Amino acid sequence: MGMAWYEESFGQDYLLVYKHRDMQGAQAEVKRMVDWLELPEGSKIFDLCCGMGRHSVALADEGYKVTGMDLSKVLLAEACKLEDSGRVVWLEGDMRRVPADGPFDAVVNLFTSFGYFEEEAENAKVLSEIARLLKPEGRFIIDFLNAAYVAKHLVPHSERKDEGVVIDERRSLEDGFVRKRIVLSEPGHPDRQYMEQVKLYGLDDFRRLMAGTGLVIDRVFGSYDAMSYEPETSPRLIMIGHKERTV
Template structure:
């Protein structure tokens, strides 16, 4: 079983409990300016996870569909979406079970680079191209690999709901890997791996171009600052489908 099939389960909800809707609203507010689209248009949130950004996009007036592979995370999204603002759908980001094109596709919070082979990761960009209307807009929000390598925190631990969560991080085989150990008094330790393949800007640009996606801007954070390889924590590509 691939790491992402094991890791995005019930324990993930506990490990990332601290990520709140308010933060998602703040991030999405700036993204609305980047998308420059009127309210009411259709937006696909590809790899929506627990749905924080999907629901924020819906609050701002978009018609939103959220797609994710994890049934656990989708169930949590449905639970949080009390007003049924978003359409939720289970699917693999390389082969999304949708035919209709969207005005915009967003892939947020480092939901890319999950696969070992470059060609599998590139399939995601070709799917984004397929799912966009002509001149449709996209946002791909990735980590900045240069910054990650320079600022990696090797070890950390914290307590959450009576659990001890220990996280170790390393750069191996061109990937940033996080190993998570969850301990509790009355049971064995539970182990998880999270892994993202590190692609620098030039590689991203090549892959996007091959997929027929044109880059309009590259931002270094949710505040809209231009990307700087040494100082930016994020690498956020904003652009449109060519033709």
């Protein structure tokens, strides 16, 4: 058995492929999240799949006590470079088995860090973990792709050059997943290949998967501009909700 795609893809090459993601954008998105969460300063927030830590740090800047977790040692190393003063607790772990107990006032899962697994039961475990981490009536934000929008706007092929590396990306819809195949070509080196995939879940799917977890969706937005969610045209599926006091 080889490594799963998410164990291979989030390494040094990921930093090159996605280096256009900036801190300024994360700060603007967090400002909106603060409005949605309606939590006082000092509240404990868990950033599930924190990546390079941009949103974790921006949340800490807003006065929250933040824990960020990711599976990738490479991305966590970048997060530590971004914030090493102890304001954010960084953890390494799998989102299906989070090495923390909480309770937290909020859990955020951002930029389509969900739907990575082939088996639906494995994806459902992530929602159960969010519920486990939350205190009763704790808040959550899940920011996911909008499947219909992705299908309509999918760019099958793109290519660019960065730092002397040709980055070739091919995207497709297959078996209920959106898949991206990435080939990095560099003179004097063998090509490096990666695959990313995300299950195309819709709003009704999330409601179905949350049944029995105690998680309840309260509001849904289609972007960080707080546009109402339109199933066919919204670029994002951003769900804000809470954990019921009793399950």
